[in-house]
Amino acid sequence: MSERGYHGASIKEIADRVGVTKSTIFHHFKNKEAILLSILEETVPQANQDLKRLLNDRNLNGREKLREFIKMHMKMVRDKGMILNLYLGESKHLSKKSKGPYLAQRRAYGDLVRQIIKQIIAEEPNTFDTLSPGILTNALLGMCNWSVTWFRKKGKLDLDGVADQFYQIVCGPYGCERLHSVERGENRRSDRGESWVRRVHGNFKS
Numbered sequence: 001m002s003e004r005g006y007h008g009a010s011i012k013e014i015a016d017r018v019g020v021t022k023s024t025i026f027h028h029f030k031n032k033e034a035i036l037l038s039i040l041e042e043t044v045p046q047a048n049q050d051l052k053r054l055l056n057d058r059n060l061n062g063r064e065k066l067r068e069f070i071k072m073h074m075k076m077v078r079d080k081g082m083i084l085n086l087y088l089g090e091s092k093h094l095s096k097k098s099k100g101p102y103l104a105q106r107r108a109y110g111d112l113v114r115q116i117i118k119q120i121i122a123e124e125p126n127t128f129d130t131l132s133p134g135i136l137t138n139a140l141l142g143m144c145n146w147s148v149t150w151f152r153k154k155g156k157l158d159l160d161g162v163a164d165q166f167y168q169i170v171c172g173p174y175g176c177e178r179l180h181s182v183e184r185g186e187n188r189r190s191d192r193g194e195s196w197v198r199r200v201h202g203n204f205k206s
Contacts, residue, residue: 001036002082006093036090037098043083044105047076051112062120063171069116070170071163073144074151078159081148088145113137140170 001009011032015022029035054060054068076084091102114137121128128136143166151162 001090002085006090033094039083040087040102043080044087044102048105048109051109055112055115062116062123065116067167070166074159074163077148077151078153084148110137110141113141
């Protein structure tokens with residue numbers, strides 16, 4: 001389903017890949033939608049629980065939670081990329097009855113990420129103060145989710161390397177600093193900042 005899409009993958013193809021007969025598939029699953037539901041049920045609820053546990057960790061500040069979230073999400077991309085691809089691209093084919101709970105869990109996942117962003121803003125008022133937490137959350141999730149299409153385990157950057165690049169894209173090369181630092185009497189239009197942009201761009205081109 002991840003390779004061919006929900007409608008493109010037939011029950012016969014699924015049975016052949018698994019090495020069983022179609023009748024065996026139908027013995028365990030009512031239809032193809034039931035197969036998709038079973039796959040999603042193995043991953044989606046656990047991802048929400050893990051993120052909720054991270055959010056409630058009182059030993060971490062907002063920035064630390066953001067960094068850990070990105071690593072956690074990239075680990076899901078690395079280990080369960082095909083399932084994540086199904087969740088993002090093929091869950092739209094679920095029936096209205098089945099789709100409702102997964103849309104709710106998807107919104108809940110986004111809400112948890114938004115709470116991390118809001119914690120950073122509360123701890124550091126000058127951080128992200130001109131940005132919408134909702135838009136920033138959607139941008140962050142979009143960046144992480146899209147990596148399922150290009151991330152390679154044997155690529156130039158490993159999971160931690162990509163996660164660190166993503167963190168820097170969101171927070172800047174020196175951490176979560178407000179980019180409009182001129183208001184603090186600083187001028188950060190420096191060669192260091194420009195070289196960092198070139199370095200990030202170069203790594204993603206590789």
